Amino acid sequence: MVDPTTGPLVGTIFHLLLAAGLGALIGLEREQSESGGSFAGSRTFPLIALYGALVQAFFPSVLPVAVGTLVVPLTVAYVGKIWYEGDIGLTTLVAALVTVILGAMAMHSDRGAIIAIIGGGAITVLLSVKDPVHEFANQIEESERRASAKFIIVVLVVLPALPDRSLGVLYGLNPRFIWLMIVFVTGLGFAAYVLGQMLGPERGIALTGIVGGSVSSTATTVSMAEKTTQNATLYHVCAFAVVTASIVIFPRALIEIAVVNPDLLSSVALPLGAMTVVGAVAAGVLYWLTASNETVEPEELKNPFRLRPALLFGVIFAAVLLVSEHANEWFGASGVYATAFVSGLADVDAMTITLSQLAAEGAVSTEVATTGIVIAAIANTLLKAALAWVLGTHRLGRLVSIVLGAVVLSGLAFLVV
Structure with a gap:
């Protein structure tokens, strides 16, 4: 050149x-x-x-x-x-x-x-991509179009109007930052949803786990567990979908960290990367063990661009941000870790963004932020295994627990190192 x-x-x-x-x-x-x-x-x-x-x-x-x-x-x-x-x-x-x-x-x-x-x-x-785009547009239902339009309008109108500073009435929270994170996290789910709709219902069980995990890994786990109760022979393929959906949260968290606090990425990349690799290898083994005639209908993916879930995430994120900051002041690192585990059961995104932001502000150390994010990811992974046990068959619960247990141990091992 x-x-x-x-x-x-x-x-x-x-x-x-x-x-x-x-x-x-x-x-x-x-x-x-x-x-x-x-x-x-x-x-x-x-x-x-x-x-x-x-x-x-x-x-x-x-x-x-x-x-x-x-x-x-x-x-x-x-x-x-x-x-x-x-x-x-x-x-x-x-x-x-x-x-x-x-x-x-x-x-x-x-x-x-x-x-x-x-x-x-x-x-x-x-x-x-003219044809896929038009096919995707034709597949969108009227309710989904209205939901997306409302959310986009709210984003374009509300985001610029929100003050970009800490407000005492909100206990020091920055409303524009919170809303921006709502848009960011929901946008990640929407991108996965668009991919799933464009690929169609015949996209295969692999992409079902990936796309479903990006939109809602918990919903994917529940759906797959229920399918094994209807047909117990599908436990291999359903376990593959659950594991795939569960490990998607790790690279997703890395993306969020890269956006909010790039300086933290190198510290978190090793444990979350190890969990991703171990999970991916285990998922590959499960896929290889899955019989070619084992098929399962993917769950119905709902458009994540909806106002109520977005606002709910905003409330969770704001609460986690406040609790984490005060937990660190009152109880030190142990308070942050306890908060990370509890909040991670419900949502990894909120804790990931919270600790990334607190580390960027110097409110918590890099080590505490890294450990807290990994703890939140581990808590969410353990929840998937518990859901597979409670809602699915014994075979599904045992298989998912073994695989996700190995994923959790890999994260802990690299966290200790």
Whole structure:
């Protein structure tokens, strides 16, 4: 690759080629999908990207005018496309306009070039998944659409309006931070839900555990346990789903820590990583032991983008945050660990984010935060084993307990080390 730092001319050529490459990438997708038709394709999109790049390079002050000027021929071409092909879709037209901006960004700076690469890749992926996206949209029920719309509106309206400071009336809590964490945690579940809906009900037992665990590992465990009471021969495949759903909370916690307090990640990565690896290996063995004719219907996944569960998580998170902070002041590390175990039975996310935030503020040490997060994860894992015993068959409970017991021991071993 040419080093753009060797000189201004070489750098300009490099960024021009980058802009053309991004345009070609989008243009090839439009032509291969036959969505562009006679409107634009593999030759037009690189030219459009170069247009934006050249204007940005030599006439940056007139870029808005240049984009507006391009709208005229694009509109004429679009009208002609409607007239001759009867296709009124706006996707290709909008993609063309965005490509102009990507070309300008690629030329603007090195940072702009990086963002243009990420944006161009994301746009290409979005354009290429037309059918799955439309199928997913058609599968969404009216109640789910209303729930998602309400939550998104509340996020867009409430989040900016909340004060970004500690309030005495809330015992020192920051309302915007709490709501932001609600959006973040619920968004992780929603992403898994979208994946599950796009893959469809035939996605297989492996993804049933992964997706179900991301949305609600407890609900997945309960569902699988109940299925073994209906058909005891399914205990292998149901145990696999329970174990998979249970270990999903560990990488999920690592993601939350990376967002809230990246400095804590290296300390927590070893015990949670060990629990993930041991659980994944055990799940692989269970999958191998599962007979090919053993099938189980996945549980009905509900849209996690609902206001009431989101608010409930917010209340739990706020309570855990307050209790953990005061427990550390009054009882030291032992108070934090007791809080972590109790709260971990209900929700690992709340304790993970709480201790990550307290460690970032210096309210608790890195060691205490790490131990507390692992304790919360262990408590939640033990709860899954207990649910398998109580709600499922004896075989399911024994198998899940052995596997999750090994997972817990691995976490404790690396925590002690």
